[in-house]
Amino acid sequence: MVLYSDTANNDLDEILQGMLNWKKIKLSFEHITNYISDIIDVCDKLDQTSYHANTKNQYQKLFGNKVYKYRRNKNTTWYILYNYSKYDNIVYINHITSNHTAIAGTK
Numbered sequence: 001m002v003l004y005s006d007t008a009n010n011d012l013d014e015i016l017q018g019m020l021n022w023k024k025i026k027l028s029f030e031h032i033t034n035y036i037s038d039i040i041d042v043c044d045k046l047d048q049t050s051y052h053a054n055t056k057n058q059y060q061k062l063f064g065n066k067v068y069k070y071r072r073n074k075n076t077t078w079y080i081l082y083n084y085s086k087y088d089n090i091v092y093i094n095h096i097t098s099n100h101t102a103i104a105g106t107k
Contacts, residue, residue: 002047002091007063011096012036035072039096042070043080046091052084063095076100 019032046052052066060067063081070078081095 001089002044002093004043004093005095008043008093008096012040015039015096038072039070039078042068042078043091043093043096046080046082046084046093047089055081064092066091 016032016036019027019035020029046068049068053068055061055063055065055067060079060081064083066082066084068080068082070080072078077099079095079097079099080093081097082091082093084091
């Protein structure tokens with residue numbers, strides 16, 4: 001089972017808003033919704049993953065003890081930060097961030 005915190009749901013909303021208002025290039029609504037759906041699909045399959053990587057840096061550890069890196073394209077990697085209960089097979093997603101903000105958070 002995969003559960004989302006309020007913060008993770010807000011992260012998805014902020015990703016949507018950021019892409020809708022991106023000044024670099026105008027993105028179609030279909031592209032944006034597909035992009036976010038892909039992130040959600042990755043999240044929803046985390047309970048089926050056999051390996052759960054430990055968070056390594058202090059910024060990531062603020063949001064959970066596990067991290068999944070989803071490389072969307074050559075410019076963007078998404079970090080899904082979560083806690084995992086092996087006993088119950090429950091993934092609780094706490095935060096979704098990209099390398100654009102995760103790098104800033106490590107300084």
